Amino acid sequence: MRKHRRDRAHTTPLRLNVREINDSLTFTQGTVTCWYLLSPQRWSFRSDAQRTDLILHTARRLAALVGHRIHVRVTSRPYQARAWAENLDRITRQGGAPLPGVDGNTWGTHLMAAQERLRHATLSDKEVYVGVDVGMRGKAANLAEHLRLGVTSKELHRFRARQARIGEIMGGAGFEGRPATPDEIEWLMHRSVALGLPSPMTLSPVEHGVWERDDLAAFSDTVRHVAKPYGKTVRVVATRGGKDIERHVAVLTMGRMDSFTIPESGHDPWIQHTDRLSFPVEWSATFDMLSGNHARGEINRSLLKIRDQQRHYRDHDMDEPLDLARKADRARKIEDQMTEGDTVSAARAHGWWRIAVSGRDEDECLERVRAVQDLYESMHMSVEHPAAQHALVREFIPGEPVGSTAHKRRLECRYAAAGLPNVTANVGDRRGPYTGYTCGTSRNAFMFDPHYGPEVHEASGLVPIVGGLGAGKSVLLGTLAYESTRRGIVSTILDPSGPLARLTHLPEIAEHAEHIDLMRAAPGTLNPYSVIPEPLPGQYASTDELAEAKAEAEANRKMLATDVVRMLLPPQIDAMPQTAVVVADAVRANGGTWQANLWGLIAELDKHDNEHGFTIANYLRDMNELPQARLFFGGPSHQRRDSEATLLVLTMAGLNLPDSSVDRHQWTTGERMAVPLLHLATYYATRRVYGRGMQQRKFIGLDEAGQMGAWGSGRALFTRLARDTRKWNTAAVVSSQDPGDVLGLKVANFISTAFVGRIEDHDVAAEALRLLRVPTGVNYESVLAGLSPHVSGGRGSRAGREFVVKDVEGNVEKVRIDLTHNPSLLSALDTTARLDDRQEVEVA
Amino acid sequence: MRLYSDDDVRRTNLVWHGPTGWTLPWSARYLAYVTGLCVFVAILLIEAVTPIPSSYIPVWEVSITVLVTTALMMLVDHDRPLPSVLRDFVTELRGPRDRNHETCYQPRMHKVRVRGTDA
Numbered sequence: 001m002r003k004h005r006r007d008r009a010h011t012t013p014l015r016l017n018v019r020e021i022n023d024s025l026t027f028t029q030g031t032v033t034c035w036y037l038l039s040p041q042r043w044s045f046r047s048d049a050q051r052t053d054l055i056l057h058t059a060r061r062l063a064a065l066v067g068h069r070i071h072v073r074v075t076s077r078p079y080q081a082r083a084w085a086e087n088l089d090r091i092t093r094q095g096g097a098p099l100p101g102v103d104g105n106t107w108g109t110h111l112m113a114a115q116e117r118l119r120h121a122t123l124s125d126k127e128v129y130v131g132v133d134v135g136m137r138g139k140a141a142n143l144a145e146h147l148r149l150g151v152t153s154k155e156l157h158r159f160r161a162r163q164a165r166i167g168e169i170m171g172g173a174g175f176e177g178r179p180a181t182p183d184e185i186e187w188l189m190h191r192s193v194a195l196g197l198p199s200p201m202t203l204s205p206v207e208h209g210v211w212e213r214d215d216l217a218a219f220s221d222t223v224r225h226v227a228k229p230y231g232k233t234v235r236v237v238a239t240r241g242g243k244d245i246e247r248h249v250a251v252l253t254m255g256r257m258d259s260f261t262i263p264e265s266g267h268d269p270w271i272q273h274t275d276r277l278s279f280p281v282e283w284s285a286t287f288d289m290l291s292g293n294h295a296r297g298e299i300n301r302s303l304l305k306i307r308d309q310q311r312h313y314r315d316h317d318m319d320e321p322l323d324l325a326r327k328a329d330r331a332r333k334i335e336d337q338m339t340e341g342d343t344v345s346a347a348r349a350h351g352w353w354r355i356a357v358s359g360r361d362e363d364e365c366l367e368r369v370r371a372v373q374d375l376y377e378s379m380h381m382s383v384e385h386p387a388a389q390h391a392l393v394r395e396f397i398p399g400e401p402v403g404s405t406a407h408k409r410r411l412e413c414r415y416a417a418a419g420l421p422n423v424t425a426n427v428g429d430r431r432g433p434y435t436g437y438t439c440g441t442s443r444n445a446f447m448f449d450p451h452y453g454p455e456v457h458e459a460s461g462l463v464p465i466v467g468g469l470g471a472g473k474s475v476l477l478g479t480l481a482y483e484s485t486r487r488g489i490v491s492t493i494l495d496p497s498g499p500l501a502r503l504t505h506l507p508e509i510a511e512h513a514e515h516i517d518l519m520r521a522a523p524g525t526l527n528p529y530s531v532i533p534e535p536l537p538g539q540y541a542s543t544d545e546l547a548e549a550k551a552e553a554e555a556n557r558k559m560l561a562t563d564v565v566r567m568l569l570p571p572q573i574d575a576m577p578q579t580a581v582v583v584a585d586a587v588r589a590n591g592g593t594w595q596a597n598l599w600g601l602i603a604e605l606d607k608h609d610n611e612h613g614f615t616i617a618n619y620l621r622d623m624n625e626l627p628q629a630r631l632f633f634g635g636p637s638h639q640r641r642d643s644e645a646t647l648l649v650l651t652m653a654g655l656n657l658p659d660s661s662v663d664r665h666q667w668t669t670g671e672r673m674a675v676p677l678l679h680l681a682t683y684y685a686t687r688r689v690y691g692r693g694m695q696q697r698k699f700i701g702l703d704e705a706g707q708m709g710a711w712g713s714g715r716a717l718f719t720r721l722a723r724d725t726r727k728w729n730t731a732a733v734v735s736s737q738d739p740g741d742v743l744g745l746k747v748a749n750f751i752s753t754a755f756v757g758r759i760e761d762h763d764v765a766a767e768a769l770r771l772l773r774v775p776t777g778v779n780y781e782s783v784l785a786g787l788s789p790h791v792s793g794g795r796g797s798r799a800g801r802e803f804v805v806k807d808v809e810g811n812v813e814k815v816r817i818d819l820t821h822n823p824s825l826l827s828a829l830d831t832t833a834r835l836d837d838r839q840e841v842e843v844a
Numbered sequence: 845m846r847l848y849s850d851d852d853v854r855r856t857n858l859v860w861h862g863p864t865g866w867t868l869p870w871s872a873r874y875l876a877y878v879t880g881l882c883v884f885v886a887i888l889l890i891e892a893v894t895p896i897p898s899s900y901i902p903v904w905e906v907s908i909t910v911l912v913t914t915a916l917m918m919l920v921d922h923d924r925p926l927p928s929v930l931r932d933f934v935t936e937l938r939g940p941r942d943r944n945h946e947t948c949y950q951p952r953m954h955k956v957r958v959r960g961t962d963a
Contacts (some may be wrong), residue, residue: 014949016956023960052845150957182960193951226948229936255923256855259848295850302853309856315864324856331853348850384923388935390949397951404935406928410850418847 011224016193018399020151021186024179025159026131027151028399029142033071033131034163035185035398036170036177038422040126043269044440045783045804045812047775051263056344057174059417063347064169066291070351071131071398074271074283074421075191076124078199079445081115087431091449092487095697099488099646101508110486110508110822114434117821123437123445124199124280128422129180129188130170131398134162175422185398192397194223195282196236196249196358227390233365234393236358247358248365251392252372253407254353255382262418266779267379268441269420274355275442277375279368283421284396287351289413292338295348298410299338303331337412349416352408355383356396427805427813429456433483434821436800440814446805450480450731451489451697453752453808460750461725462718462732465803466739466768467757472788472801473735476755476817477701478503478829480733484699485509485647490692491699494685496678498651500703502828514645518652518681523630526680528560529596533690554592556716560683561601562587563713564632567676568623569616571664582613598633628673632680643688650685652677657704678704679714686721689730698730705734708745715746722750739768755803758787772806787814855922873917875926880913 017028026033041054062070089111092098098107137145141155163179170177180188191199222239233248260267267273274281306328313320338346357372359365373383384407386392391403425438432449453459463480465473477493478500484491486509493500504513518525535549565583566574573579586604590596598620605617624633657678658664658671682702689698700721708714718734725732736742739756748771756768765781774780787802800816819826860877862868887905891898898905920926939949 012949014951016951016953018956020957020959022957055845151959182958186956186958189953189956193953221950221953224948224950227939229939257849257851259846259852261846263845299850299853302856305858306853306856309858312859312861316861316867318861318867321857327853327856330848334848334850334853386924386932388932390939391935394951404928404932406924406932408923410854412848412850414845415847415849418845 014394016189016397016399017401018189018397019145021182021189022151022156023182024185025134025156025163026185026399027137029137029145031069031136032134032159033399034134034159034166035129035131035180035188036167036175037180037184038128038130038170039176039178040424040426041174041176041420041422042426042811043272043420043423044425044814045772045774045780047778048263054174054420054423055262055269055414055418057172058420059174059344059347059414061169061172061175062289062349062417063344063413065132065166066289066294066343066347068166069133069286069288070349071129071133072283072285072421073129073131073188073192073396073398074126075129075188076126076199076280076282077187079118079123079125081118084118084430084434084447085111085115088433091431095451096488099486099509099512101486105508105824107486113821117818118434118445121437121445121818123443125444126275126422126424126442127184127188129184129398130175130177132166132170134159134166174417189398192284194236194238195356195393195396196247197223197238197245225390225393227393230387231389232385233362234389236393247360248362249356249358249389249393250365250369250385251389251395251403252355252357252369252383252385253392253404254355254409255384255407257382257409257411257415258380260379260381269418269423270376270379270381271353271419271421272423272441273375273379274372275424277368277371279357279359279371281368281372282356282396283354284356285351285353285419286395286402287349287353287409287416290348290350291343292341292346292348295350295410296335296338299331299335303328303335306331344413347413349411349413350408352402352404353419354392354395356393425813427807427811427815429807433487434818435479435483436815436818438813439802439816446813446815448480448753448805448807450484450699450733450753451729454726454729454731457752457808458726459752459808460722461730461752462722462734462747462750463753463755464739464742464751464771465733465735465755465757466737466742466759466771467755467787467803468737468759468761468764470788471757471759472803472817473737473757474499474703475801475819475829476757476803477703477733477735479817479819479825480731481647481699481701482506482509482825484697484731485513487697488646489697489699490646490688491701492648492650492685492688493701493703494650494681495701495703496652496655496657496681497703498653499829500701501649501651504647504649506824506828509647512645513647513649514643515649515651516643518631518650518677518684519628519654521631524597524632526631526677526684527597528564528632528680528683529557529592530594531680531683531687532557532560532594533687534594535690539690539694553594556713556720557592557594557596558587559716560679560713561590561592561596561598563711564598564676564679565601565616565620567679567711568672569619570672573616573619576612578610578612579616582608582610582616586613623673626669626673628677631677648688650681652681675711679708679711682708682714683717686717686732689721689724689728689732694728696729698728699733700730701733701735703735705736705741705745708741715744718745718747719750722747725750738764739771740764742771743767752808754806756784756805757801757803759784772804772812773810774804774806774812783814851922875920876913876917879916879920879926880909883912883916884909 018026020027024035101107224237226235233250236249237244237246306324310320310324357368359368376383386404386406388404394400395403425440425442425444428446429449429452430447432447435448436446438444454461465476467473481491481493501515504515532553537546540546562583586601589604590601602617602620605613623629655674656670657674658667721732754771759765759768762781765784766776769776769780800818802816805815806812858874859871860874919929
C-alpha cells in the first residue's frame with residue numbers, strides 16, 4: 001500500500017495524442033485516422049484454393065491503400081455472458097416455460113453456472129481494428145486545436161470525402177470491414193490504456209451488461225504505467241474499488257522473418273498463429289504501404305552496397321561470403337518485381353509488428369514471452385524482446401507514436417496480408433445453450449441451439465453425430481437432450497444400449513422425465529401399423545392436406561409392414577422372387593389403417609392363391625414364438641396416448657444388433673429380430689413429433705440410426721423426418737458410428753448441422769468430411785483421427801471430447817464439448833468403464 | 845504460394861578490409877570505424893576538458909575506444925541500426941522517474957472529445 005501511494009505521488013499525467021473521436025475518425029495534433037472493424041474470416045477446413053484467395057483478396061485491399069500509413073490493433077472483448085444468458089432465457093420462454101428445476105439447481109442457477117464458466121474460461125471475441133491515416137491536419141486546424149475549438153465542420157468535410165474512398169476498399173473481400181463506431185474506438189482506447197489488465201467487464205458484473213462512458217473513464221483514468229530503466233516488463237496498475245490490480249506487460253516485436261509457404265505448408269496465418277496460445281495476447285502493427293516505385297530506391301541502394309562488397313573482396317583477393325551473390329540475385333528479383341510486377345506483387349509494407357504479452361507477475365510474463373518465441377520458432381520467425389518497453393506499451397494506444405524504430409520489417413504486400421489477423425474460429429449460433437469451445441485455430445465459446453436452423457434459417461433440424469467407438473457421441477446426444485429438456489422442450493431419446501436413461505434420474509429433471517424399456521413394454525407396442533400416428537384434423541390447414549397426410553401415413557404403414565415381414569424372414573426365403581409379390585399382395589389386402597396388425601397380414605397370406613404365401617405365414621408364426629415378437633404381433637384397439645413427460649428416454653435392454661460387416665445369412669435369430677425391433681422403435685420414438693402443435697419445439701435423439709439406411713422404410717422415415725423437422729419445428733439428432741450409414745439415408749441435402757468425432761479409418765473419415773462438406777484428400781482425414789487424443793492416466797473420458805462441427809451457416813471448426821460447469825450431468829453421461837465400477841460389479 | 849521478406853537483402857555485413865593491397869588482419873564493419881573515430885574524439889575531448897593526465901602516445905585512449913566500440917557494435921545490427929539504439933537510449937533516459945527511479949506515467953483519457961452518431 002505504501003508503494004502504491006508512492007507510485008501515485010510521482011505519477012506524471014500523460015495527455016494522449018488523440019484529441020477527438022468523431023464517428024470513425026480519430027484526430028491527433030497532426031494526423032487523422034479512419035478506423036474500421038474487420039469481419040471474422042474462416043480458415044479452418046477450407047481448401048488451399050480458398051485460403052489462397054483469402055490471402056490475395058487481403059493483399060489487394062492492402063495494395064489499394066498504397067501511400068497510407070496503416071495501424072492494425074488486434075484485441076479481444078470479453079464474451080457478453082449476461083447478455084447471452086438473457087437472450088437465451090427470452091428465446092426459451094418464447095417456446096414455453098423452462099423446467100423450474102430443484103432448489104440449488106433452478107433454471108436461473110443453471111444459466112448462471114454457464115455464465116461463470118464463460119467468464120472463468122476467458123472465452124472472448126477477437127476484434128480486429130484497422131486504422132488508415134487519411135491525411136495531415138492543416139495549420140488552421142492546429143490553431144483551432146490550441147484554442148480548444150475542436151474539429152471544425154470544414155475540416156471534417158474534407159476528411160469525409162477521403163473516408164468514403166477508403167471505406168470502399170476496406171469493405172471489400174478479405175477485410176469486409178465496416179467503419180468503427182465512436183463507442184468501439186473509445187473501447188479500444190480504454191483497452192489499450194489498460195493493456196494487459198482484465199477487461200472491465202470481467203472485473204465486476206455490471207447490472208445491465210454494458211459499461212457506460214463514465215464507468216470506462218473511471219476505470220482507465222486510474223491506470224498507471226510503471227517501468228524500470230531497460231526493464232523487461234512494464235507494470236500496468238489500475239485501482240478499482242479501492243484495490244490495485246496489477247499486470248506485468250512485455251511488448252515483443254517481430255524480428256527476422258524468413259520466407260515461408262502458405263497455405264500449402266499447413267501453417268496458420270502468421271499473426272493469427274498466436275490464437276493457439278493458452279493465454280491472450282494483443283497485436284499492434286504500424287506500417288506504411290509503399291508502391292513498387294517508392295520502395296525500389298532502398299532495394300537499389302542495397303544492391304549497390306552488395307556489389308561494392310563483392311568488389312572489395314575481389315580487390316583484397318579474398319573469397320566473398322556465399323550469401324553476397326545470393327542476396328544480389330534476390331535484390332535483382334525484388335527490383336524486377338517492383339518495376340514489372342502487378343500492383344499487388346510490387347507493393348511493400350514497411351513497419352513494425354508488435355505483440356503484447358501480460359502476466360500476473362514478471363516471472364509469468366517472461367514465461368509467456370518464451371512461449372511466444374517458441375511458437376514462432378516453428379515458422380522460422382524470430383520474436384525479439386526490445387528495449388524502450390514503456391514507449392512500446394504506449395504505442396498500443398491509438399494515435400500514439402512508434403515507440404522504437406528498431407526491428408523495422410520490410411515485407412512484400414502478400415507477406416503482410418498472409419498474417420490475416422481477422423481469421424478466427426467462428427462456429428455456432430451464439431444464442432443456444434453453452435455447449436463447448438472451439439479448440440482449433442482459436443478458443444471461442446460454442447453455443448448450439450438445435451432449433452436455430454428451423455426457426456431462423458428455415459433449414460432442416462436434422463443433426464447427425466458420427467464418430468467411432470468412444471468418440472463421445474452419447475455424451476453429446478445426452479447433453480443436447482438435457483439442455484432441451486431444461487428449456488422445457490419436449491424431448492425423446494431412443495438409446496438402445498441404455499446409458500442415457502440415467503438422465504431421467506437427475507433431480508432437476510426427474511419429475512418431468514420418464515424412462516421406458518421397450519423390451520418390457522406391453523404387447524403390440526411396436527405394432528408396425530400403430531407406430532405411425534394417424535394425422536389429426538387440427539394439425540392441417542385444409543381437408544385436402546389432411547387427406548393427403550392420411551394417404552401418406554397409410555402408404556408408410558404398408559411399406560413398414562412389408563419391410564418388417566421381410567426382415568423377419570430368413571434371407572433365403574426373402575431372396576425368392578415370389579416373396580415380394582406375395583407379401584405385397586397380402587399387405588395390400590390387409591390395408592394401411594392404424595387398427596391393422598400383423599395377424600391380419602398372416603391371415604391374408606394364408607388365403608393367398610400362391611402356396612408360397614402359406615410358407616411365409618408359417619415362418620411368421622414361428623417368429624411369433626420368440627419372446628420379443630409380442631411387441632409387434634398383436635395390436636391396439638384404440639389410438640395410443642403418448643407419454644406427457646418432457647423427457648422420454650426409450651431404451652431396449654438386451655437388444656442384440658448385428659454387426660454391419662457380417663453377412664445377413666450368418667445372423668442369429670436374435671439378430672434377425674433386432675433389426676425390425678430397432679426400425680419400429682425408431683418409428684415409435686418419432687411419434688411424439690407429430691402428436692403436438694407444429695410450432696411447438698420438439699427434440700428427438702436417435703442412437704444407432706445408421707442401421708436404418710438398409711431398408712426402404714428406414715430411408716423413408718428419415719427423409720420424412722428431415723423434411724418435417726422444419727415444418728414441425730423439430731430438432732432431430734441422429735447418432736451413428738459410420739458416416740456412410742448417414743449418407744446412405746439419402747438425407748445429405750437436409751443436414752443443417754453435423755458433428756464428427758474421432759474416426760481413425762482413412763476411408764471412413766473421408767466420408768465424414770463429405771458430411772461436413774469439407775474437401776477430401778488434403779489431409780483433413782488425419783485431423784479427424786487426431787480428435788480427442790487419449791489422455792494417459794485413464795482420465796480421458798473426463799476431458800471434453802472433440803468434434804468437428806459444421807453449423808447451419810456452413811462454418812466448420814474443431815470444438816471441445818465442455819461440461820465442467822455441470823458435474824452431475826457429466827457424471828450421469830460418463831459411460832467409460834472404470835476400475836471402481838468393475839469392482840462394484842464384482843462385489844454385487 | 846512462396847512469400848519473401850525484403851529484409852534478407854538489407855542484412856548484408858558491410859566490412860572494410862583496409863586499403864587495396866593492404867589487407868588488415870582483422871575484419872570490422874564500416875560503421876565500427878566511424879563509431880570508433882567518434883568515440884576516440886569524444887575521449888580526447890573529455891581528456892581536454894577534465895584534469896585527466898594524457899600522454900603523447902594514446903595507448904589507453906585507443907584501448908578504451910576499441911572496448912567501447914566493440915561493446916556498441918554488439919548492440920548495433922541490421923535490425924537495430926545505430927540511430928534506433930541511440931533513440932531507445934534517449935527514450936529510456938527521458939521517461940519520467942519517481943523516487944524509486946521508475947518511469948511512472950498516467951495516460952489520461954478524459955480529455956479526449958467523443959462525438960458521433962452513437963456517442
